[in-house]
């Protein structure tokens with residue numbers, strides 16, 4: 269495909285139109301400036317895809333084909349069809365534990381990583397160690413950049429996250445979003461444990477798609493599963509889960525930003541509970557470098573420091 273300008277142009281137009289229609293549908297025609305920004309990023313991403321042959325993969329792997337498979341077989345299919353490294357980001361939730369079980373069961377060549385923010389619950393570290401022991405497979409830890417972390421804590425203290433949304437977003441940026449960039453560096457595809465019924469942003473993500481802002485194909489093999497079905501499957505397969513679930517925790521992230529649910533609360537209400545009007549997202553599943561629309565602008569000093 270290299271050097272074939274006409275073919276590249278055709279792919280750019282076909283794929284560009286499809287993605288723009290998809291964006292319009294998914295985001296329900298949000299303000300034009302946001303979409304224009306996305307197009308701009310996408311043009312670069314398409315050029316990169318054409319260069320490395322990923323566009324052929326993107327065209328070959330159709331959402332409906334993936335959707336027709338049982339969830340565990342989706343992973344096998346993706347590993348077979350995708351040329352290049354696949355990264356699974358494991359956060360030790362029930363979905364991640366099930367996906368990790370399937371990866372180990374078939375010994376799939378998928379790089380399993382976790383973003384160790386340094387602020388996880390002790391119970392999560394215990395589960396991490398227990399999971400590695402049980403399946404005999406290492407889960408690669410990605411840590412925040414030391415210098416960026418030093419600057420963050422010097423500026424806002426260890427618990428400045430409660431002071432403002434901006435401070436909280438800066439913490440997520442240093443401890444999660446930028447390490448994710450490193451985790452996905454060189455990857456052809458990214459697998460996550462997102463489910464559609466968690467919130468609108470996750471529903472908009474679809475079962476499979478292309479994250480133009482990060483230049484990777486993205487797959488959510490449990491997209492069409494409910495929490496209850498995932499839990500039932502972990503029980504059936506004796507997959508270990510975080511002991512905090514038995515104490516009322518549902519979605520479990522960093523300790524300072526997660527609490528148990530009150531009766532009747534939605535699954536992600538225990539995250540950043542002091543922020544009443546947010547999407548309950550840290551930024552990992554938002555387009556890179558674009559905060560949620562109701563989030564404050566990120567600190568430009570923090571953003572410019574090695575965002576890559």
Ligand code: SF4
Nearest residue numbers: 387439440443522525
């Ligand atoms: S979830 Fe909380 S502690 Fe963890 S990175 Fe985000 S703000 Fe920081």
